[in-house]
Amino acid sequence: MAEEQRWQEAGSHRLCANNCGFFGSPTTLNLCSKCYKDYCVKEQQAKHAQRAVEMTLRQPTSPVLPPQASPSLLLPSKSAPPDDKNIKQTAAESNHAARPNRCGACRKRVGLTGFTCRCGVTFCGSHRYPEKHGCGFDYKGLGREAIAKANPVIKAEKLNKI
DSSP states (O other): OHHHHHHHHHTOOEEOTTOSSSEEBGGGTTBOHHHHHHHHHHHHHHHHHHHHHHHHHHSOOOOOOOOOOOHHHHSOOOOOOOOHHHHHHHHHHHHHHHSOOBOTTTOOBOGGGOEEOTTSOEEOSSSOSHHHHTOOOOHHHHHHHHHHHHSOOOOOOSSOOO
16 A cells, blocks of 8 residues: 555656646646647747847848949940830740640640640640540650660670780
């Protein structure tokens, strides 16, 4: 009986110091596991913030000079006026990006489910395969190049060196 009382007194459970309803232990500052984890995270964040402040204070600051007008800014530039072709090209590119994706074969909207083929055109699910949309990409040539790169040709010398 005396041993049971000592065990209960020594190992008596205390409620969490944050009053969350769970039991805490003296090894975790009388906090439950969740509150102790939150406490450790806050401590780490405080240390990182303190280090960041110290690093910014250690960096040498250069004196701030007032902005001065440079002579090149005061003189009008003699560059050529912007080309109308460049303006039209950028407008066309922005229009192309704004248009919804459509299948290259049936013109059906594909949205996020579109498949971009190696020929560079987007297709729907039924036209995604090369044989379905008459793809002009040379898959055979691509395979030959890949094999040639992976397996270089090694030839023996015709005559033995003496």
